[in-house]
Amino acid sequence: MIRIGDLDIHLINDAVIRADAGGPFGLVPRALWNRTYEHDDQFRIEMHHYCLLVRGAGRTIVVDTGIGNRMPEKVARLMALEHPNGGLLGGLAALGITPQDVDLVINTHLHGDHCGGNTCFAEDGSLLPTFPNAEYWTQRREYADAYLPNERTRGTYYRSNFAPLYESGQMTLIDGEVEVVPGMRCVLTPGHTPAHMSIVFEGGGQSVLYVADMASLAVHFTNLAWMTAYDVEPLITLETKRIWQQWALERDATIIFEHEPLTPVGRLVKGENGKLSLEPIDNAL
Numbered sequence: 001m002i003r004i005g006d007l008d009i010h011l012i013n014d015a016v017i018r019a020d021a022g023g024p025f026g027l028v029p030r031a032l033w034n035r036t037y038e039h040d041d042q043f044r045i046e047m048h049h050y051c052l053l054v055r056g057a058g059r060t061i062v063v064d065t066g067i068g069n070r071m072p073e074k075v076a077r078l079m080a081l082e083h084p085n086g087g088l089l090g091g092l093a094a095l096g097i098t099p100q101d102v103d104l105v106i107n108t109h110l111h112g113d114h115c116g117g118n119t120c121f122a123e124d125g126s127l128l129p130t131f132p133n134a135e136y137w138t139q140r141r142e143y144a145d146a147y148l149p150n151e152r153t154r155g156t157y158y159r160s161n162f163a164p165l166y167e168s169g170q171m172t173l174i175d176g177e178v179e180v181v182p183g184m185r186c187v188l189t190p191g192h193t194p195a196h197m198s199i200v201f202e203g204g205g206q207s208v209l210y211v212a213d214m215a216s217l218a219v220h221f222t223n224l225a226w227m228t229a230y231d232v233e234p235l236i237t238l239e240t241k242r243i244w245q246q247w248a249l250e251r252d253a254t255i256i257f258e259h260e261p262l263t264p265v266g267r268l269v270k271g272e273n274g275k276l277s278l279e280p281i282d283n284a285l
């Protein structure tokens with residue numbers, strides 16, 4: 001757990017999958033990424049899905065809902081999907097939180113691995129909100145892009161993850177930077193998607209950045225040129241990362257990487273050669 005100001009931040013890993021390395025690494029040669037990440041015999045690497053539970057200011061907030069439990073069996077098998085310790089809902093239960101207790105869910109963007117747990121199946125097969133008493137937030141532009149995807153983006157935008165919530169009035173579309181509670185705000189970090197968000201926490205002289213897919217893995221944050229094949233505006237991702245690298249260095253910020261299997265929490269350090277690396281913070285999980 002990370003405590004910042006009056007807020008407690010828990011990382012809950014919803015899912016572990018094996019992803020074809022072409023996804024997270026795109027144009028980066030295997031000889032380079034392979035120094036850090038091992039692949040299996042199908043050239044897949046492990047990816048995690050750390051959602052946040054934020055408690056404080058009288059609120060119970062979930063940031064991103066992972067892959068969820070509605071993945072078709074064939075796809076789940078292809079990606080060797082596992083939900084460690086019961087995934088997001090199991091992790092919440094271990095902290096004494098029921099789905100009814102959550103009053104706000106924030107989706108950093110609407111790719112299927114960030115909002116798959118927004119909804120669940122009722123016994124009759126209809127869709128229900130997983131968190132019945134929560135308001136759900138995402139950016140208005142992100143919702144528009146997800147609702148009407150193009151040939152490139154439609155592979156990861158599934159209306160079942162968000163449209164029922166908007167139609168029932170449970171989803172609020174936000175515009176630009178928004179304060180969630182004092183010390184926690186949504187910021188726009190475009191590139192992975194045009195209206196992608198990250199989450200900033202500040203308090204008591206400390207800063208925490210939940211990058212979401214601005215940098216899916218730690219190496220994407222330390223290397224400006226490395227980005228996933230899913231980034232729809234890669235050169236904008238690069239400039240966004242340049243700004244937030246600097247922000248993190250100036251504040252010695254704690255950085256949380258949503259998909260990182262090795263060092264999900266760390267801080268940037270600059271070596272004598274000027275090269276950035278990530279120093280793990282192990283006791284944050």
Ligand SMILES: [Zn+2]
Nearest residue numbers: 111113114213
């Ligand atoms: Zn993702």
